[in-house]
Amino acid sequence: MDRKRSSILLIYTGGTIGMRQDPADQTLKPFDFKAILEEVPELKKFAIRIDSYTFAPLIDSSDMDPEMWRRIALLIRDSYESYDGFVILHGTDTMAYTASALSFMLEDLAKPVVLTGSQLPIGAPRTDGKENLISAVEIASTKDDEGHARVPEVSIYFNSMLLRGNRSTKVSSENFAAFKSPNCLPLATAGISIRYNDDLIIRPSSWDAPLKVHENLLTDVSILKVHPGITPPVMRHIICGQEIKAVILETYGSGNAPSADWFTGIVEEAASMGKVLLNVTQCPSGNVNMKIYSTGKKLEDAGVVSGKDITTEGALGKLFHLLGENEDLEKVKRLLGENLRGEISS
Numbered sequence: 001m002d003r004k005r006s007s008i009l010l011i012y013t014g015g016t017i018g019m020r021q022d023p024a025d026q027t028l029k030p031f032d033f034k035a036i037l038e039e040v041p042e043l044k045k046f047a048i049r050i051d052s053y054t055f056a057p058l059i060d061s062s063d064m065d066p067e068m069w070r071r072i073a074l075l076i077r078d079s080y081e082s083y084d085g086f087v088i089l090h091g092t093d094t095m096a097y098t099a100s101a102l103s104f105m106l107e108d109l110a111k112p113v114v115l116t117g118s119q120l121p122i123g124a125p126r127t128d129g130k131e132n133l134i135s136a137v138e139i140a141s142t143k144d145d146e147g148h149a150r151v152p153e154v155s156i157y158f159n160s161m162l163l164r165g166n167r168s169t170k171v172s173s174e175n176f177a178a179f180k181s182p183n184c185l186p187l188a189t190a191g192i193s194i195r196y197n198d199d200l201i202i203r204p205s206s207w208d209a210p211l212k213v214h215e216n217l218l219t220d221v222s223i224l225k226v227h228p229g230i231t232p233p234v235m236r237h238i239i240c241g242q243e244i245k246a247v248i249l250e251t252y253g254s255g256n257a258p259s260a261d262w263f264t265g266i267v268e269e270a271a272s273m274g275k276v277l278l279n280v281t282q283c284p285s286g287n288v289n290m291k292i293y294s295t296g297k298k299l300e301d302a303g304v305v306s307g308k309d310i311t312t313e314g315a316l317g318k319l320f321h322l323l324g325e326n327e328d329l330e331k332v333k334r335l336l337g338e339n340l341r342g343e344i345s346s
């Protein structure tokens with residue numbers, strides 16, 4: 001491996017970082033990649049070769065979808081040998097979903113894939129985009145003493161913190177500190193220097209293991225956010241539909257839900273239809289443990305699988321991936337309980 005001059009592929013998908021105001025209707029719209037690089041001449045100071053790939057059309061990340069995830073994963077696969085790391089410029093709104101999905105699609109990753117973006121466009125005087133982009137590039141090109149990537153994971157760099165992608169969630173539409181990973185410490189923090197949390201960083205099973213790209217995603221998944229006042233018809237509609245293969249139940253606290261017989265009955269009905277039911281807490285931090293309260297135990301008895309401390313974004317990516325790769329739903333249930341890419345605490 002060349003230790004002297006790293007090479008990075010910058011993948012531009014869109015997002016606020018590369019937007020400017022359209023005088024016609026005053027809304028933010030994406031502009032081209034060359035203009036982004038012109039705003040960040042600092043990148044030329046790195047002894048790094050930076051190539052770029054721009055997706056067309058550039059999108060607000062509200063339009064991100066599994067097909068784009070597939071295209072990003074295949075782009076990384078096809079250019080894997082030519083680069084030391086990858087930086088993906090992405091809108092913040094769905095960045096945590098993309099990071100989660102990619103983490104499952106890319107197995108035995110030996111190179112960094114760092115997603116970043118910004119709250120203010122890169123051309124704005126007070127933009128957070130420059131620091132985010134510059135540090136993301138530095139992290140993606142950093143190697144350890146043996147010449148291996150320092151952070152060979154799918155991660156999000158934002159506001160001085162490097163977070164595990166599938167543990168991250170967007171927590172603010174306004175603050176520069178837009179992301180958190182409440183159940184996982186940062187992989188690195190950037191101050192005067194970048195401090196890496198090496199003990200936490202996941203490395204491939206072997207540095208020689210080839211990258212495996214899982215491009216099959218099955219998206220027949222629904223999300224039910226449990227709430228006071230939920231009615232049987234609404235609940236049945238969300239979790240019992242014929243086309244639904246799996247349901248993420250966003251429950252209260254440590255995995256609790258109403259104890260009414262009709263509620264448990266509909267959960268049992270969905271389970272008997274063969275649907276995979278995954279319990280994820282609505283709380284920003286903490287764990288599902290269905291053994292603490294009888295309201296949680298009823299779900300466990302009905303066949304609901306614990307999502308432990310996974311985020312909803314992580315759960316969605318994991319289910320899309322597992323359903324896409326496995327027809328055997330019992331296997332899917334078993335793998336949901338296993339830590340595949342650092343998405344749950346062991």
Ligand code: ASP
Nearest residue numbers: 015016060061091092093
């Ligand atoms: N709507 C934008 C997007 O997600 C927001 C942003 O980039 O911060 O593409």
